[in-house]
Amino acid sequence: MSTPKLRARELQKFYNGRKILDIKDLAIEKGELCLIVGPNGAGKTTLLMLLSFLDLPDRGEVYYDGINPNGSKSALLSVRRRLTLVMQRPVIFKTTVFKNVAYGLRVRHLRRGLIREKVTRSLSLVGLSGYEDRNALNLSQGEAQRVALARAIAVEPEVLMLDEPTANLDPANIRTIEDLVRLINRELGTTVVIVTHDMLQVRRLGGHVIFLSKGTIIREEWLPQITPQTPSDLWPDEAIEGEMLNLTTFRGKLGTDYPPDVVERRRGTALKPGPENRPANGAPVFPTL
């Protein structure tokens, strides 16, 4: 099996002498859509800060492509330039929307023309074309969240991390962001890690689901990554919500837990069963229901 994109081993974090995070082993594969779920105070954000190398663990290691960059300034900067995190309450710099989105490109010293091109593309992806010259301080919450997202995807990260990206947003903005997450994950092949407490969002997005409680992983599941077709896919009624709290386990490895001809969904495309489309034995699968 190939090296995971991100791996955490024996990871511990303490706060005021209390252990708030204790992760034995966690692997996030390249191209995965990974959802970290759990109640408030479960350690989700703490884990995300460690996985994004913005905070140091008290014990244990985090590996990026098999390398632990903590401790080396240059390795850390190089890894940080390959992943990016959008915080729960993203800070929007007190300047124009353009300069906000261009920030990550400017610190990488890209050419002006290229910066303009990438900013335009990112803003169009989040549905904010034409917002370039607006004062970023006058945006609505949903727009600000989308600007933060555009700023993150503008640098074309290998791993995009989102901390509660849709908390406190209205349904239309939630839909925009979830669609964008699917697009980035499937079309661009970006590994996406999302922290959420919304089980419906977990159902809507699917993927590698990590259940966190009191700082430890209590369950890991691989849910089908659905492409919503009907509004009811997006907004299941309360009955489905009740059902969702009782998630069925779909974890498994191809060839051992599942027969080799299982229909596999990868990046949203249902592959026809057959030897030519068969992933290698041991690869994580997302079988359809």
Add this chain to the structure above:
Amino acid sequence: MEYLWQGLIKALKLIVSLDREVFGIVLLSLRVSVTAIVLSALVGMPLGVLVGLRRFPGKRLFVTIVNTLMALPTVVVGLLVYTMLSHRGPLGVLGLLFTPAAMITAQSILVLPLVVGLTIVGITGVDPTVRKTAVSLGANELQAALAVVMEARYVLLAAIIAAFGRAIAEVGAAMMVGGNIKGSTRVITTAIALETGKGEFELAFALGIVLLSVAALINTALYKLQAGVR
């Protein structure tokens, strides 16, 4: 009351006629205070940014001392610089006493705590997630620090405005180390003090009006600049 009005009218005439003495004094005032602000900003802002961003033992004590020095009496600075620059003082050989350079030195020392203190206030007032956001977007340490400075830029400009106001309006230090020598170290405030003492109010009034106008003009310009960097 009559002499007050006459003084005011004569003062306006002095200004309108672009009186050479008045404008010589005004230009020297500006030269001294602007140079002092530039010097103290060059030293004080980086220092304030560093203190604001870093955690180190004794930081609280340092900030307390800086805050105390913000209220430094101008005559104390005058005394300090005078004793340093007088011919018996350690820097007496430089022969700077009673020159504009001495006044610049005194005013720089006077406003330095103000610049450092307000910079620290501005930097520590910036949401700590600004730095983390910059880092998560690929900024190195210096770039992240600059992002924080950019977020604090309104407060930093306010620091410059406050420092300039203090420098151009102070009289004690300028009088003591400059000596109020006509045509050489006479600035607006020392001239007003002298003319008032002599009972010649027209020049004092004229300079007072100019001082207020200059302050208003520069503050307006800085606020415009502030609006421009939004």
